[in-house]
Amino acid sequence: MTGMLAGRMLADHYEKVTIVERDQFPVEPGFRKGVPQAPHIHVLLVRGQQLLNELFPGLDAALAEASAPTVNWGTESINVPGGIRLPCFESEMITRTCSRNLLEWHVRRRVAEFTNITMREKCRVEGLVMDPAGERVAGIRVYSGDVGDDGKMATEIWEADLVIDTSGRHSQTPKWMQEYGYDAPQETIVNSFLGYATQWYKTPEDFEADWKAILISGRPPDNPRYGGIYPIENNQWIVTLAGIGGIYPPTDDQEAFLGFARQLANPLIYQALNRAEPISPIHGFRNTANRWRHYEKLDRWPTNFIVMGDAFCTFNPAYGQGMTVSALSAVALDHHLRTHRSVDAPRLQKDLARASKNVWRLATGEDLRWETTEADASALGFTTRLAHRYVEKVRLVYQSNSNAARIFFEIAHLIRPPAQLFHPTLLGGVLKQVLSDLIGRKTEQA
Ligand SMILES: Cc1cc2nc3c(=O)[nH]c(=O)nc-3n(C[C@H](O)[C@H](O)[C@H](O)COP(=O)(O)OP(=O)(O)OC[C@H]3O[C@@H](n4cnc5c(N)ncnc54)[C@H](O)[C@@H]3O)c2cc1C
Known part of the structure; x- marks a missing residue:
């Protein structure tokens, strides 16, 4: 899905786009x-x-x-x-x-x-091809099912001005980049x-x-x-x-x-x-962990290579966000190309990180409510715990307030930003609850 959406965007900016699918x-x-x-x-x-x-x-x-x-x-x-x-x-x-x-x-x-998009099915990407200086991805190595004269599986090299990895959760990019001396990205995993x-x-x-x-x-x-x-x-x-x-x-x-x-x-x-x-x-x-490969944080990165979609950041699917993030990332790609006219890869990777950030917070925030969830200790800091308590109160508000329910649902469907959890209807309801809890406690003590 990410490959197709990215391809559709690239068709507005590049002469020829090839989507490669195994x-x-x-x-x-x-x-x-x-x-x-x-x-x-x-x-x-x-x-x-x-x-x-x-x-x-x-x-x-x-x-x-x-x-x-x-x-x-x-x-x-x-x-x-x-x-x-x-x-x-x-x-x-x-x-x-x-x-x-x-x-x-x-x-x-x-x-x-799109007349300038070609889809090459039954073609498996086997690796990247780097320029001699090791600074630029010159293309990809593809296996298209042919057997060479020597009886071995033949791979071809396809050159490209820009290469985007959209191969999903099992992307091989960390391994491929390490082959050229690049660092593997740091990973954040939150597994519920x-x-x-x-x-x-x-x-x-x-x-x-x-x-x-x-x-x-x-x-x-x-x-x-x-x-x-x-x-x-x-x-x-x-x-x-x-x-x-x-x-x-x-x-x-x-x-x-x-x-x-x-x-x-x-x-x-x-x-x-x-x-x-x-x-x-x-x-x-069962392979449902949230996993973010932080390519946007690497100090060294080739000039024309991007990782998008699940290959970059994948979410617990229970919240139904993956395909929408593919679309948001494609929009970020298009915006980048319209603004800069060509790809500035490290910068674009940061733009893509921004397009995923809110969704990551929503998905992992929800998963971290479970004691059984495994994550780095820093993931469950004071702010996350506070957010959990706040959202728990929000749930009590929307239970009996249909306007609050609508706002909450619109946040979940990504048509409002998560900051709208502090929308006056939700915040007001939470404050009212906190106040009535306090009064209740005081009356009990008296
Ligand atoms: C159980 C489950 C339920 C989900 N439910 C939802 C939902 O309700 N809503 C939602 O929005 N999202 C959901 N998702 C997430 C969604 O499927 C993905 O986020 C979305 O498809 C975007 O993924 P992608 O295109 O980046 O990768 P993928 O969909 O994984 O596609 C990767 C593509 O790359 C191809 N490929 C892989 N390696 C190679 C290679 N070496 N060479 C050539 N081709 C290759 C694969 O064949 C595949 O076609 C769910 C995911 C799971 C696991």
């Missing part, structure tokens, strides 16, 4: 090996949808034609963030919900329409040990409810179970169950899967599943 693209929307996360719920946040629709006019209509439904997140969904249910709220926060496969396929179709189990269901024909989607997340310390029903194209639901702190949902037994759903904070998912027919195996996924 998989063969499916002819119809479908799974492929390189995106093992595709079976799982892929929420596109409101901010991400806005950006994608700007970048690809006609995308929404194409998804609608492919029967992707819409969800109004204020009135047509049950949202239980942090274990506390949001009341319904008047909202224009409507997104089109679909599988990752469908979204990716339609984005790819639109990217392919969240595990996913996902199954697709046919939406029951006679299904009637006052919701179209349900998203429940756990509440520390007692309820580490997450769950969601996400409506997608062709009258299907993607149902994801997840557990934090190593409480992994089962992937090998249908009854046990339902048993896990039964233990969620809200019974609606379990009740709905009992009426629905599963149409897929149960898919698991």
Whole structure:
């Protein structure tokens, strides 16, 4: 996704853009090996949808034609963030919900329409090629499936003025750069040990409810179970169950899967599943740590090489931010090129860090509420603890205040910055609570 969005932006600035992918693209929307996360719920946040629709006019209509439904997140969904249910709220926060496969396929179709973009499938990048001085990436080394005259796998060198690594969580850039004497980046890892189990269901024909989607997340310390029903194209639901702190949902037994759903904070998912027919195996996924490779902090960096998307900074997927960050990063890339006319790689890497920073704080801040989360000791400092206490109070405010619920949800969907957690409606509610707690304590003492 990051590769396609970056490619679309580069098409406005470069004569020729090549997107290199090791998989063969499916002819119809479908799974492929390189995106093992595709079976799982892929929420596109409101901010991400806005950006994608700007970048690809006609995308929404194409998804609608492919029967992707819409969800109004204020009135047509049950949202239980942090274990506390949001009341319904008047909202224009409507997104089109679909599988990752469908979204990716339609984005790819639109990217392919750019005459200066070429997509090279079944080509695996094997490394970087550096200029003799070791200061500039001259191109990439690619294996495109050919066998050389000597019977060995032949790699080709493709030259480029700019190279961007968007190869995802398993990016080899640290190793490739070390081969040329560069330092590996320092990494920040915040691992909440969240595990996913996902199954697709046919939406029951006679299904009637006052919701179209349900998203429940756990509440520390007692309820580490997450769950969601996400409506997608062709009258299907993607149902994801997840557990934090190593409480992994089962992937090998249908009854046990339902048993896990039964233990969620809200019974609606379990009740709905009992009426629905599963149409897929149960898919698991456990590699969910937040990981930031700090390329933006390295002292030495080649002049024309960038790392973007999950290859740079990857988030606990439970908060549905990854694809939106891909879009935000693509916008930052475009802005950089418009401002500077060419790439200043160390500076652009810093711009990309800024585009990820708020999301990183939201995702890791939430994960650090769990004692089972592993992170560097400095991650859980005084400010983070204070923020946890504050957000806990905010949750009590939004529980009974639909305007506060809307503001909170807009922050989660990245259409308001996290600083809006101090919006007068939220801050006022928190202060009121603190005051009434104090008065309550004083009265008790008296
Ligand atoms: C379980 C799970 C659930 C998620 N849920 C959501 C969600 O609800 N909402 C959301 O926004 N995000 C979600 N994400 C995150 C989202 O999938 C990613 O953030 C998003 O796809 C952007 O990633 P990317 O494009 O940078 O990398 P990827 O999506 O990993 O893509 C990398 C691509 O590079 C290719 N590649 C890798 N190595 C090579 C090589 N050497 N040569 C050539 N090609 C190569 C791969 O085949 C792949 O196509 C989820 C992630 C996971 C794991």
